[in-house]
Every structure is written in C-alpha cells, then in structure tokens.
Amino acid sequence: MTMSNTGGRRRPPTIHDVAREAGVSRGTVSRVLNGGHYVSPAAQEAVNSAIRRTGYVVNRHARSLITGRSDSVGFLLTEPQERFFEDPNFNVLLRGCTQALAAHDIPLLMMLAGTEDERRRLIRYITAGHVDGVLLVSNHSGDPVAEELRAAGVPLVACGKPIGLGSKVSYVAADDRDGARDMVRHLLSLGRRRIGVVTGPLDTPGGVERLAGYREVLAEAGVEGDERLVASGDYSRASGEAGAELLLSRAPDMDAVFVASDLMAQGVLLALERAGRRVPDDIAVGGFDDSPAAVSARPELTTIRQPWDRISAEMVRVLLAQIGGEDPAAVILPTELVRRDST
Amino acid sequence: MTMSNTGGRRRPPTIHDVAREAGVSRGTVSRVLNGGHYVSPAAQEAVNSAIRRTGYVVNRHARSLITGRSDSVGFLLTEPQERFFEDPNFNVLLRGCTQALAAHDIPLLMMLAGTEDERRRLIRYITAGHVDGVLLVSNHSGDPVAEELRAAGVPLVACGKPIGLGSKVSYVAADDRDGARDMVRHLLSLGRRRIGVVTGPLDTPGGVERLAGYREVLAEAGVEGDERLVASGDYSRASGEAGAELLLSRAPDMDAVFVASDLMAQGVLLALERAGRRVPDDIAVGGFDDSPAAVSARPELTTIRQPWDRISAEMVRVLLAQIGGEDPAAVILPTELVRRDST
DNA sequence: TTCTCTACTGTGAACGCTCACAGAAGCATG
DNA sequence: CATGCTTCTGTGAGCGTTCACAGTAGAGAA
Numbered sequence: 001m002t003m004s005n006t007g008g009r010r011r012p013p014t015i016h017d018v019a020r021e022a023g024v025s026r027g028t029v030s031r032v033l034n035g036g037h038y039v040s041p042a043a044q045e046a047v048n049s050a051i052r053r054t055g056y057v058v059n060r061h062a063r064s065l066i067t068g069r070s071d072s073v074g075f076l077l078t079e080p081q082e083r084f085f086e087d088p089n090f091n092v093l094l095r096g097c098t099q100a101l102a103a104h105d106i107p108l109l110m111m112l113a114g115t116e117d118e119r120r121r122l123i124r125y126i127t128a129g130h131v132d133g134v135l136l137v138s139n140h141s142g143d144p145v146a147e148e149l150r151a152a153g154v155p156l157v158a159c160g161k162p163i164g165l166g167s168k169v170s171y172v173a174a175d176d177r178d179g180a181r182d183m184v185r186h187l188l189s190l191g192r193r194r195i196g197v198v199t200g201p202l203d204t205p206g207g208v209e210r211l212a213g214y215r216e217v218l219a220e221a222g223v224e225g226d227e228r229l230v231a232s233g234d235y236s237r238a239s240g241e242a243g244a245e246l247l248l249s250r251a252p253d254m255d256a257v258f259v260a261s262d263l264m265a266q267g268v269l270l271a272l273e274r275a276g277r278r279v280p281d282d283i284a285v286g287g288f289d290d291s292p293a294a295v296s297a298r299p300e301l302t303t304i305r306q307p308w309d310r311i312s313a314e315m316v317r318v319l320l321a322q323i324g325g326e327d328p329a330a331v332i333l334p335t336e337l338v339r340r341d342s343t
Numbered sequence: 344m345t346m347s348n349t350g351g352r353r354r355p356p357t358i359h360d361v362a363r364e365a366g367v368s369r370g371t372v373s374r375v376l377n378g379g380h381y382v383s384p385a386a387q388e389a390v391n392s393a394i395r396r397t398g399y400v401v402n403r404h405a406r407s408l409i410t411g412r413s414d415s416v417g418f419l420l421t422e423p424q425e426r427f428f429e430d431p432n433f434n435v436l437l438r439g440c441t442q443a444l445a446a447h448d449i450p451l452l453m454m455l456a457g458t459e460d461e462r463r464r465l466i467r468y469i470t471a472g473h474v475d476g477v478l479l480v481s482n483h484s485g486d487p488v489a490e491e492l493r494a495a496g497v498p499l500v501a502c503g504k505p506i507g508l509g510s511k512v513s514y515v516a517a518d519d520r521d522g523a524r525d526m527v528r529h530l531l532s533l534g535r536r537r538i539g540v541v542t543g544p545l546d547t548p549g550g551v552e553r554l555a556g557y558r559e560v561l562a563e564a565g566v567e568g569d570e571r572l573v574a575s576g577d578y579s580r581a582s583g584e585a586g587a588e589l590l591l592s593r594a595p596d597m598d599a600v601f602v603a604s605d606l607m608a609q610g611v612l613l614a615l616e617r618a619g620r621r622v623p624d625d626i627a628v629g630g631f632d633d634s635p636a637a638v639s640a641r642p643e644l645t646t647i648r649q650p651w652d653r654i655s656a657e658m659v660r661v662l663l664a665q666i667g668g669e670d671p672a673a674v675i676l677p678t679e680l681v682r683r684d685s686t
Numbered sequence: 687t688t689c690t691c692t693a694c695t696g697t698g699a700a701c702g703c704t705c706a707c708a709g710a711a712g713c714a715t716g
Numbered sequence: 717c718a719t720g721c722t723t724c725t726g727t728g729a730g731c732g733t734t735c736a737c738a739g740t741a742g743a744g745a746a
Contacts, residue, residue: 014701043724059408062701064703368697
C-alpha cells in the first residue's frame with residue numbers, strides 16, 4: 001500500500017509524486033510523457049500505471065516555462081461579433097481549423113476582439129506567450145492587429161490577404177480573381193452579353209479582385225464595358241437587393257448579373273422577382289462563396305465554391321510551419337464553378 | 344536560401360533585464376508589476392521607464408507556475424457547433440460574459456467541444472490549469488463534461504440547471520416556470536380559455552419547467568386541462584410548425600397558444616397563417632426568450648424576456664467568487680413579459 | 687538616547703517541468 | 717583485455733516569476 005496521495009492532500013500530484021509511485025526518476029517519467037523513447041517496457045508500464053493511480057495531469061505552465069511553447073493556437077476574430085455569427089463561412093472555417101489542429105493534438109482557443117479594449121487585452125495575452133501562433137480572421141483590411149502581432153514576432157496566418165502588409169504576413173486565400181473570371185466566362189458561354197455586377201466592399205481584397213476578374217474577362221471577350229452595369233455592395237443581403245434595383249433602373253436590358261457573394265445574390269433574386277424578371281430565363285444570376293445560402297436560394301444558385309476545407313487546412317499547415325521556424329508564406333487556392341439552377 | 348531569422352525573434356527581456364536596466368532588484372520590479380505597493384516613486388518611475396525601453400512583457404507561464412492562477416477563463420460550448428451559431432441567445436450571452444470579465448481584466452477563451460475527441464482534449468487542457476474556471480454553455484442536460492470538470496475540482500458555472508448534479512455545480516438560470524406562469528396568466532387575462540402549448544424538449548430543465556408553469560396556472564384558474572392541447576417540440580422552427588398543425592387538428596377551438604421558444608413560435612405563426620387563422624384575433628400566440636426572432640416575426644411576438652445581460656453578469660460573478668474559494672451557488676433570475684402584437 | 691514603527695528594498699527559495707549530461711549495463715568488436 | 721556502441725536511467729541545473737523573510741533607513745515616541 002504505497003498510495004502517496006491519500007486523503008488530506010489537496011495539491012495535485014506532480015511528476016515527482018508519479019516518479020516516487022512508479023519507483024523511477026523524474027527524468028524517466030518525463031520521457032514517458034514525451035513519447036516514451038529510450039524507456040524500457042517495464043518502466044513504461046510502471047509509469048503509466050502510476051499516472052493512472054495518482055490522477056496526474058501535466059502542469060502545462062511548468063512545461064511551457066522551459067520549452068517556450070504552449071502547444072495551443074489562437075483563433076482571433078477582429079470582426080464585430082454579429083458579423084461573425086451571421087456569416088456561414090466563418091462557421092466552416094472554424095470547424096476546419098479545429099479539425100486540422102486536432103490532428104496535431106493542439107487545442108484551438110477562440111478569441112473575440114470586437115472592441116478596442118478587448119483587442120489590447122488579447123494582444124497582451126498573446127504576446128505574453130499564451131499561444132504559439134494565431135489564425136487571424138477578419139474581412140476588413142488594414143487591420144492593426146495583424147501589424148501589432150507581426151511586430152511582436154508572433155507567428156501569424158491571416159485568412160485572406162491583409163492589405164498593406166506586403167509579404168511580411170502569411171496568408172491563405174482563395175483565388176478571387178480567377179473565380180470571378182470563371183463565373184463571367186460561364187455567363188458569356190451562355191450567350192449573355194449585358195452582364196452586370198454587384199461587387200463586394202472595395203476596401204477588401206476580395207471585393208477588389210472579384211471586380212477585377214469581371215472586368216478582365218469582359219475586356220478579353222471584346223464586350224464593351226459599361227459602368228451602368230456596376231453596383232457596389234457590402235456582402236449583405238440588403239445591399240444585394242439595392243444593387244439589383246439600381247442596375248435594373250440603369251440598364252433594363254441586363255441579361256445576367258455576377259454577384260460577389262451568395263448572401264447578396266439572395267437579395268438580388270428577391271429584387272428580380274419583384275421586378276417580374278424570370279431567373280434564369282430573363283436574367284442569369286451567378287453568386288460567389290457556395291455558402292449554405294446558395295442552396296437555400298430559389299432558384300438554387302450557380303456560384304463559385306471557395307475551398308474552405310482546404311483553406312483551413314492550409315492555414316494550419318502554414319502556421320505550424322512558421323511556429324517551427326519557417327518564413328511566412330502566401331497560399332492561393334483555386335476555386336471551382338458550381339452550376340445550379342440560376343444560370 | 345531561407346532566411347531563418349526574419350522577424351527577429353531574440354530572446355525576450357525578463358524581469359531580470361528590467362531590474363538591471365532600472366538599477367533595482369527583481370523584487371521591486373515584481374512589486375511594480377503587481378500594483379506598486381511599497382515602492383518609492385523614484386523606483387516606480389525607473390521601473391516603468393525600463394519596461395518601456397526594453398519592451399518587457401510578463402511571462403505568464405512563469406507567473407502562473409508560482410501563483411497557481413492563469414487569470415483567464417474558459418467559455419466552453421459542448422453543443423454541436425451549428426446549434427451554437429443558430430441560436431441568437433448564445434451570441435448575447437457570449438458578449439455579456441466577455442464584457443463582465445473585461446471589467447476584471449480577464450480574457451475569455453472560447454472553446455468548442457463538439458466531438459468526443461475535442462471534449463477530451465479540452466478537458467485535459469483545462470484540468471492542466473490553463474484556465475482558472477469555466478463558463479459552461481450547453482442546453483442539453485446530463486452533459487458529462489460538467490461532471491468531469493467538477494470531479495477535477497475546476498471552478499464551474501453552468502448556464503441553465505444541469506440535470507442530475509444536484510447542488511454540487513453552480514448555475515445561473517432564468518426562472519422558466521415563473522416566466523411560463525406569467526405568459527399563461529396573460530393569455531387568461533385576455534379572456535382566452537382554450538390555451539394550447541408547444542413545449543421545448545422535455546429532457547431539458549427549460550422544457551420541463553415551462554410546461555409545469557403552464558399546467559400550474561391553468562389548474563389554479565380552474566381551467567380544465569386537456570392533453571389534446573399539449574404538443575412537444577425541440578426549439579426548432581420546423582417543430583413549432585408541426586406542433587401547431589397537430590394542435591389545430593386535435594383542438595380546432597384553440598384560442599391561444601403558449602410556445603416555449605420564439606423560434607418555434609415563428610413556425611407556429613406560419614402554420615396558423617396557412618390554416619387561415621388570424622393572430623391575435625382568432626388565436627393569441629405567446630413566445631419565450633425575447634430573441635431577435637420575436638421582433639422579426641409577423642405579427643411581432645408577445646414573449647417572455649430572459650434577462651441575458653444579467654445572466655451573463657451573474658455567471659461571471661459566481662465563477663469569480665468560486666475561483667476565490669467560495670462554495671458553488673445557484674442563481675435564479677426573474678423574467679419579464681414583453682407585450683407586442685401577437686396577443 | 688533607545689526603541690518601535692513604517693516605508694521601502696534585496697535575496698534565496700520555491701513552483702513543476704525539461705534538458706543536457708554523466709553513468710551503467712549489455713553486447714559485440716578489435 | 718580494452719574499446720565502442722546502444723539502450724536505458726538518474727541528477728543537477730535552470731526556465732522567469734512570486735513570495736516570505738530579512739534587512740535598512742528615517743521618523744517619531746518614550
């Protein structure tokens with residue numbers, strides 16, 4: 001009966017207690033804890049049994065103090081909170097990152113920095129070494145958080161290209177321009193020539209790039225550009241509705257419209273229905289994202305699929321590489337046209 | 344080829360460096376860091392200046408190792424992820440907790456434990472001392488996480504009463520039964536007598552209590568109970584729709600219905616409209632939650648407001664008290680009837 | 687004077703862990 | 717016999733911080 005942690009002992013067992021219990025040294029217990037190399041089967045077994053008996057859990061503060069690692073990763077949202085909960089893409093991204101990290105047995109800590117105050121608190125927390133790296137999610141560019149973390153030397157991967165930070169910050173993004181090109185080419189291939197566009201916010205890379213892709217393809221096809229066919233939105237359903245109304249009033253002969261997000265496309269469909277236009281017969285509608293909104297729309301949306309599963313996997317891969325000492329890297333992933341009923 | 348030192352990750356300055364730079368001892372620097380008691384103004388100033396010059400940030404691992412605290416709190420979701428993002432109440436709760444903790448300068452770490460695997464990883468992480476306490480959010484009762492954390496001695500506050508854990512776990516909840524009573528009394532006061540109910544899931548305290556309140560008030564008012572007026576749902580819009588159809592078919596003379604959540608009430612309104620019943624003229628409808636769904640419904644819902652702001656504040660208060668060594672506590676908060684157009 | 691009190695400062699121990707190193711044992715090779 | 721190699725084990729030295737304690741200086745009181 002050598003149970004060393006019998007009643008009355010409040011402090012949790014340490015590696016020392018386990019060592020005594022197993023009849024080996026701290027070093028051996030530590031080796032078992034970290035992969036079990038150079039440990040005899042007998043010792044291995046004794047230690048594992050002692051761990052079970054004592055209910056030992058490693059004290060990560062002590063471990064981190066010496067290793068300098070925390071074996072956890074932050075998922076930092078700098079968006080105002082509502083935006084996050086509205087956007088179905090965030091959901092997919094979060095799940096993907098969680099899973100990719102799980103493969104390395106690394107927990108993901110989600111942090112919300114909606115206000116200036118929270119931002120400062122979290123930056124202090126992060127720079128104090130509480131996470132090994134940060135997955136940064138934010139649609140709006142020029143985010144000061146990215147720059148602050150970079151300056152503090154915290155490994156960092158952004159989702160989408162951060163504007164104004166050059167190649168100093170890693171990021172993973174879908175090929176927005178190429179996706180837009182695919183969609184517009186698709187609309188052209190259907191014989192449409194009066195193709196409108198509802199853009200995303202033009203202070204984001206996605207908004208800019210998708211519009212650029214649209215313009216490029218039309219120019220290459222020799223279709224005359226017409227600024228009456230361009231309306232700008234902010235990715236919200238309401239802005240899609242407003243955009244479509246504006247386009248219809250300025251260019252009643254429009255026979256197709258490329259909408260820079262599925263949610264906006266839902267708004268566009270609403271406006272078109274109200275105006276009595278049939279989709280896709282009178283007007284073809286192409287979305288972007290392939291979010292759940294695409295299949296819940298009527299008719300179901302032809303759209304550009306962003307490879308969120310690969311995006312999250314790549315974000316994690318790049319972050320872990322950077323934590324391991326590699327240089328920042330940018331990854332651009334291809335998109336895919338998903339044809340449904342709206343074209 | 345690869346520049347391995349881009350970003351310049353030198354060894355960060357320690358409290359020792361700051362002490363040398365300021366010409367004082369470690370102890371004095373530490374005192375400045377922790378409130379500045381028993382420190383002369385001159386030393387105070389010298390240390391602050393040295394901190395600024397060196398860019399020192401306290402190493403929280405080292406601090407936590409000795410204090411045993413981590414000065415951070417976990418916000419643990421054991422729901423499958425989708426559920427979380429659907430429910431507007433979660434959103435309000437999260438924001439409230441973040442703010443309440445901010446007042447104590449404590450960062451909130453959100454953790455998702457959707458799968459069994461994630462659950463185990465996070466429990467290991469939490470019991471290893473990485474957070475001082477946990478705010479547990481989960482609608483489904485009988486959650487094994489609560490019991491595991493309690494057994495590990497982690498301070499814990501649940502949102503809503505966890506079934507089967509007695510008074511061993513702290514929780515904060517709205518007074519479901521009393522809220523239901525208010526609503527049914529309100530319907531009675533309008534002269535309605537054939538009052539139906541669509542319940543929540545009956546394996547949750549909320550579902551059970553709200554139904555109990557409904558039954559109590561009817562009994563007290565001498566209105567005869569009628570099981571044909573009781574349908575059960577699962578808080579989803581679809582189940583509200585189905586429930587209303589069932590009730591209409593079984594009790595066509597129903598003149599009011601108490602629905603245990605606003606989202607379900609939206610479904611009920613849909614079914615009533617399809618059946619050609621006018622709300623509130625033919626049938627009065629009362630919801631529960633006062634979620635955004637209540638005001639987006641047509642007609643706008645009369646409902647029972649859950650005091651989410653107070654709930655989050657109380658959760659944080661109870662958790663911090665428990666971290667400070669106090670015993671677990673249960674807090675029940677009053678609800679409020681919000682009258683709108685559906686009654 | 688001497689004593690006590692207060693305000694401040696420095697020092698050595700922890701905290702629980704990993705890591706580098708030294709050493710031991712077993713076995714083959716010269 | 718020594719020598720080397722491999723596998724395994726224990727030990728001391730930290731990691732960066734806080735904490736308890738001892739100590740100093742100056743002011744006021746006896």
